[in-house]
Amino acid sequence: MQTSRLRLKAGLFTNYLVHGFGMIILTQNLVTLAHHWQSTLTVASFILSGIGIGRLIAYLIMGFISDRFGRKTTLLIGMITYLIFFVATPLNQSVALAYCLAILAGVANSALDSATYPLLAEINQNGTSNSVLLKAFISVGEFILPIIVLFLTEQKLWFGLSFLVPAMILLVNLANVLTINVKDAKETAAVAETSGLKLGFAKKSALTAGLFVYGYTSMAVMIWFTQWITIFAKKIDFTVAMAHFLLSLYSLGSISGVIIVVVLLKRLTIKKELFLTLNAVSLLAITTITLSTNETISAIAAFLFGFSAAGGLMQIALNTLLSIYPKHKGMLTGLFFIFGSLASFSVPIITGLIVKNPSINLMAGDILVALVGLAVAVIMYWALPKEKRANTSLADAREDINRIDAQLIDLLEQRFAAVDDVHKFKQNGQIAIKDLDRERQVLDNVAKKTKNKDLVTYNQDIIQTIMDNSRKYQASLK
Structure with missing residues (x-):
């Protein structure tokens, strides 16, 4: 299982190294490709928009395939479509087919994203840092490709070799991924649902729109x-x-x-x-x-x-x-x-x-x-x-608790001050100190207000203890 997980992670990161090539390979060869397609630079630049079209078309579809038919299936779709793009683009001389291949590159990008981000979360619980590492591998690919293009230009070699280098890497990685049992590599982490950041309506609306x-x-x-x-x-x-x-x-x-x-x-x-x-x-x-x-x-x-x-x-x-x-x-x-x-x-x-x-x-x-x-x-x-x-240490965590305890003590003193008023009203109205209906209402309210539902029982026990002590306090009052 550990070997499968390591191979899978290596395969995912390698895909994004290749994706780094794919993101800039058309632009790095754009002038040459424009001549190759017998078109102008303006027309050639429009071909680049096909990548965005492919992504727009494919994101929801690939997301469905990933959830319905499995991450590996979607991953393979992305790798194979990218392979077709890298091999066919330098050989093609048609503008129309070039646009279709650009769309295919966008589909490949969507498929890789739809499979890779969920897989990284399922391989282990460190999905966020692994996602950032994907960005690093993309950057490595973007760093290497211009050097390759410059070398080919200076040596007067065929520009298509810059496409075949990532194609070869992808082909080797495809053999690796095909032989991995993805189910063995997974280690699904249970993620607790939370209520999210608490923001006012105006801040939440503005931030949501801004982030999109x-x-x-x-x-x-x-x-x-x-x-x-x-x-x-x-x-x-x-x-x-x-x-x-x-x-x-x-x-x-x-x-x-x-x-x-x-x-x-x-x-x-x-x-x-x-x-x-x-x-x-x-x-x-x-x-x-x-x-x-x-x-x-x-x-x-x-x-x-x-x-x-x-x-x-x-x-x-x-x-x-x-x-x-x-x-x-x-x-x-x-x-x-x-x-x-x-x-x-x-x-x-x-x-x-x-x-x-x-x-x-x-x-x-x-x-x-x-x-x-x-x-x-x-x-x-x-x-x-x-x-x-x-918190980075036990001492830090305990200091946090001490600070929260100080706040709780202040709140408890305020609560007991309110209990004094309750006791006076009960005495004037000759009402019994113990009110079971009121206590049930309080405990029901605790359950509703507790955001982390795993803590409901514990919070209710704490509040029940506070109410028990409130009754004792009222009984001690003259």
């Missing part, structure tokens, strides 16, 4: 950069090597960002502060890239942009959304990624129209997208309550 918008902007800001930074850099007379290297620096920044964000979130309770800060850095970095004509400054900004925009912000936003509505995680995850799919579809169309006008700065629109993302971060900072510091 962020599902779009967090994807759009990265797609805009990764699809056009190389072409943009060449237009402002950067060297060919630097134009490609900017994307590698972005990917390197992303990998660094993922690692540091995970470490910070494990050690400190600064989620909303970190989210706001990184979005601000993202806006500053993309503005610098857009306005700078200095290669060194742009290189530093590209690294910082990857560090911030692609360092796990999307995962933080999604986890925040799920913490608000924990009973509808599957539906909300799908909806969140659908907004990302809309970005995959719309950004290539928008940028394809912009590139027609050479007087417009191609990267300027990405500043606007980053600005909207920062606005959502401000909403999150305003709406979310201050996070409770996580």
Whole structure:
């Protein structure tokens, strides 16, 4: 069972290494592909929108297949469709078929997501950190591919080899996944339903809407950069090597960002502060890239942009959304990624129209997208309550209890002051101290008000003890 689990995890992470190739492979070869398809750069850029179309079409379908026919089935669909895309795209010379293959890549992405995220939760209980690691593997793929493309260009080798490298990795991994018994690898964790974050209606509504918008902007800001930074850099007379290297620096920044964000979130309770800060850095970095004509400054900004925009912000936003509505995680995850799919579809169309006008700065629109993302971060900072510091030791936990006990003592004193008033009214009305109906009402109310239903019996016992002592106190009063 342990061997199957390790092989499965290795297979899932390898798929997302390949997915990192797949996310930027069309853009990294876009000029060559445009000639290969005998089309213009504008038409070729429209082909990229097919990825978003494929994701939009497939997310709900693949989610159903994953739940109904199994994670492995959906995983294999994703791997096989991606394999077809990688092998067929460099061989194809038809624009129409190229668009269909782009749609197929979007379907593959949806299938991998629909199978992988549930599987990571079922393999062990550390699904969140594993999900962040997926982002790291994507970034590794995005870092490696531009180097491969640059090497092929300089050596005057066939561009299609950049497609066949991920295809070979995927083929080997397919043999691995086919021979894994997924049921043996699973270790389903029981997750207790909670009532979610307690927010007022205005804050809850604003944050929910904002996070769905962020599902779009967090994807759009990265797609805009990764699809056009190389072409943009060449237009402002950067060297060919630097134009490609900017994307590698972005990917390197992303990998660094993922690692540091995970470490910070494990050690400190600064989620909303970190989210706001990184979005601000993202806006500053993309503005610098857009306005700078200095290669060194742009290189530093590209690294910082990857560090911030692609360092796990999307995962933080999604986890925040799920913490608000924990009973509808599957539906909300799908909806969140659908907004990302809309970005995959719309950004290539928008940028394809912009590139027609050479007087417009191609990267300027990405500043606007980053600005909207920062606005959502401000909403999150305003709406979310201050996070409770996580206990890291027995002493910390006991200190927490001491603080809560002090609050309870204060509340108990207030309660006994109210008991004094009750006793006076009972004496004036010659009412018995013990009132069983009233006690039943109190205990019923305790059951209704207790959010964690596993604690109902314990809370009722505690309140019953308090009421017993209240009666003793009343009996002692003159």
